[in-house]
Amino acid sequence: MDAVKSYKCPCCSDALIFNADTQMLHCQSCGNEFPFDTLSELDAGNEGASKPSKYNWQRYEERNFDADLSDFSAFSCSSCGAEITGDSSLGAAICPYCGSNAIAKKQFEGSLCPDYIIPFKVDKKAAMKAFEDNFKTAPFLPDEFRDKKRIEQMQGVYVPFWMFDCSCNAQITYDAQRTTLWSDTNYDYTKTDYFRLIRKGSVDFENIPADGSSKADDAHMESIGPYDYSEAMEFRPEYLSGYFADRYDVSSERCVDRANERVKNSTIEVFGDTTDRYSLVIPQSTCVEFSDGKIRYALLPVWMLNIKYNGQNYHFSVNGQTGKVVGEYPVDEGKKKRYFAKLLAIGYAISAVVAVLLLL
Amino acid sequence: MKRVLTFVLLLSLVFSTLCFAQFENRAVSDNAELLTSLEYRDVTRKIEALREKYDFDIAVYTEYEMGGVSAQSTADDIYDYGGYGYGEEYDGIMLYICSEERQYHITTCGYGIYAFNDNGLEYLDMNIKPHLKNDDYYSAITEYVQLCDELLEMAKNGSPYNQKHRKVSHYIVIIGLALVIPFIVAKSKTNKKLKAMKTAVIQKYADNCMKDGSMRLDVSRDLFLYSNVVKTPRAKSGSGSTTHTSSSGRTHGGRGGSF
Numbered sequence: 110m111d112a113v114k115s116y117k118c119p120c121c122s123d124a125l126i127f128n129a130d131t132q133m134l135h136c137q138s139c140g141n142e143f144p145f146d147t148l149s150e151l152d153a154g155n156e157g158a159s160k161p162s163k164y165n166w167q168r169y170e171e172r173n174f175d176a177d178l179s180d181f182s183a184f185s186c187s188s189c190g191a192e193i194t195g196d197s198s199l200g201a202a203i204c205p206y207c208g209s210n211a212i213a214k215k216q217f218e219g220s221l222c223p224d225y226i227i228p229f230k231v232d233k234k235a236a237m238k239a240f241e242d243n244f245k246t247a248p249f250l251p252d253e254f255r256d257k258k259r260i261e262q263m264q265g266v267y268v269p270f271w272m273f274d275c276s277c278n279a280q281i282t283y284d285a286q287r288t289t290l291w292s293d294t295n296y297d298y299t300k301t302d303y304f305r306l307i308r309k310g311s312v313d314f315e316n317i318p319a320d321g322s323s324k325a326d327d328a329h330m331e332s333i334g335p336y337d338y339s340e341a342m343e344f345r346p347e348y349l350s351g352y353f354a355d356r357y358d359v360s361s362e363r364c365v366d367r368a369n370e371r372v373k374n375s376t377i378e379v380f381g382d383t384t385d386r387y388s389l390v391i392p393q394s395t396c397v398e399f400s401d402g403k404i405r406y407a408l409l410p411v412w413m414l415n416i417k418y419n420g421q422n423y424h425f426s427v428n429g430q431t432g433k434v435v436g437e438y439p440v441d442e443g444k445k446k447r448y449f450a451k452l453l454a455i456g457y458a459i460s461a462v463v464a465v466l467l468l469l
Numbered sequence: 470m471k472r473v474l475t476f477v478l479l480l481s482l483v484f485s486t487l488c489f490a491q492f493e494n495r496a497v498s499d500n501a502e503l504l505t506s507l508e509y510r511d512v513t514r515k516i517e518a519l520r521e522k523y524d525f526d527i528a529v530y531t532e533y534e535m536g537g538v539s540a541q542s543t544a545d546d547i548y549d550y551g552g553y554g555y556g557e558e559y560d561g562i563m564l565y566i567c568s569e570e571r572q573y574h575i576t577t578c579g580y581g582i583y584a585f586n587d588n589g590l591e592y593l594d595m596n597i598k599p600h601l602k603n604d605d606y607y608s609a610i611t612e613y614v615q616l617c618d619e620l621l622e623m624a625k626n627g628s629p630y631n632q633k634h635r636k637v638s639h640y641i642v643i644i645g646l647a648l649v650i651p652f653i654v655a656k657s658k659t660n661k662k663l664k665a666m667k668t669a670v671i672q673k674y675a676d677n678c679m680k681d682g683s684m685r686l687d688v689s690r691d692l693f694l695y696s697n698v699v700k701t702p703r704a705k706s707g708s709g710s711t712t713h714t715s716s717s718g719r720t721h722g723g724r725g726g727s728f
Contacts, residue, residue, distance in 0.1 A: 309688035371675035456651025464647040
């Protein structure tokens with residue numbers, strides 16, 4: 110014999126009892142009534158979505174270069190500790206990560222082979238122009254910061270990235286509300302209908318990047334995308350000529366949490382797009398599952414620039430494929446105050462006119 | 470010719486009787502003898518002029534001892550049973566003063582409730598009371614007549630007196646907002662520009678990495694659970710006057726107190 114199942118009120122969590130008149134389950138506390146089918150579906154939806162998410166990634170197997178790398182050298186920065194690779198002809202005067210010139214050339218001792226590489230498409234001149242063009246978006250930039258000589262110190266680096274691919278199944282429940290307003294001569298009425306939304310389906314992600322270098326700024330590397338992966342090539346040492354290349358020192362296992370978080374957030378968001386008929390939607394429970402998620406190792410092109418201003422190092426990155434610039438500009442306090450004062454003056458002039466009109 | 474002259478005289482007599490019949494009570498009934506005869510005549514003349522100008526009853530009634538239980542009920546009863554008010558709605562206003570009890574009340578009726586709303590009565594009160602406190606009844610009544618003219622003119626133009634145009638707190642709110650809003654706008658715009666100076670931020674989503682057309686929705690169920698209706702009384706957008714019903718059953722507005 111099946112066990113007797115008891116239901117709780119979705120409104121107030123009180124126990125529901127069977128109402129023989131309406132043939133529905135009745136809540137004595139809040140007075141709501143619920144059909145059996147609704148509560149069964151609600152239970153099934155909650156059960157599926159309340160399971161813990163399972164992110165199952167394949168283990169990444171390292172591969173070493175099998176090409177002749179005798180023309181390459183290792184460069185070590187004694188300031189930030191970066192260990193990077195470059196062709197032996199590079200002067201190696203400045204570290205691309207911290208801007209220090211305390212960088213030493215060493216014997217190259219071999220490195221790991223990436224699964225693919227996106228070659229530099231934006232040359233140094235174009236990257237410098239993109240950086241200068243980006244000044245327009247920085248209204249409080251100090252004039253001294255536009256020094257061409259400093260910008261010329263930009264260096265191209267192939268940054269190691271872990272790329273994550275997965276096809277995930279998701280079951281998500283949302284609490285949703287729809288509000289209707291109306292009035293009669295004496296009262297305003299607000300009717301709120303409460304719903305539980307159940308969404309189940311799947312979505313595929315490809316090339317979710319997570320930088321594998323502890324020296325590269327995570328915020329920079331996540332903002333610099335997207336890259337066009339259709340231009341990704343099988344790795345050949347020739348692509349490194351004239352550029353530095355870093356190797357990963359953060360394992361893929363340490364990066365999966367970032368990928369998992371982004372997959373989960375985007376899955377909730379994309380399924381949430383199917384709930385736009387409601388005035389308020391709150392994700393209630395989410396279960397994302399996938400198995401055999403693929404991890405690949407890639408080198409992506411980045412122009413890096415470090416500019417010292419007022420004793421502080423400002424780091425910028427330019428996407429070596431698209432020319433997108435990311436970073437944080439210093440703020441000229443004088444320019445900021447002048448802009449604020451100008452807005453304030455205009456605002457006060459307008460508000461004075463409006464105030465006079467209201468007071469007259 | 471004689472017949473025509475007689476007819477014209479009769480017609481004008483009937484017309485004037487009809488007109489004055491609307492205001493059958495004296496404009497000023499100074500039973501407490503608070504005014505000199507000169508002051509009495511002056512105030513009466515002014516009130517009668519206003520009565521004619523607005524087709525609206527304006528009256529002053531004083532007595533030494535209060536006839537009723539309160540200044541409000543006494544004033545209402547004098548107004549209702551004493552034949553005050555113009556037209557079918559008994560439009561009018563009356564200032565009642567009891568000199569022994571040092572109580573006063575302004576009662577309004579009909580169109581008077583609209584023209585002298587709560588804010589207007591407060592305005593009258595604010596200007597009359599200081600004179601009453603000083604036992605300067607003539608000034609109080611003159612002020613009352615002058616303000617009646619002012620407020621009736623505003624009501625006639627479709628916008629009865631509104632306190633917010635006069636009250637100090639209203640000035641403070643407007644000036645305060647005029648000072649604060651530009652500051653907030655300037656600050657938020659500056660912050661927006663400052664935010665644009667920083668383009669490197671940790672990404673929360675992986676939307677760029679979602680394969681086009683890969684999303685498949687296998688189950689989409691929207692379960693209705695329950696409804697909740699909240700009922701709130703609507704703000705009255707009428708004359709903005711607080712009213713009460715007098716012993717005669719008529720609706721009155723008013724305001725008063727002691728001095």
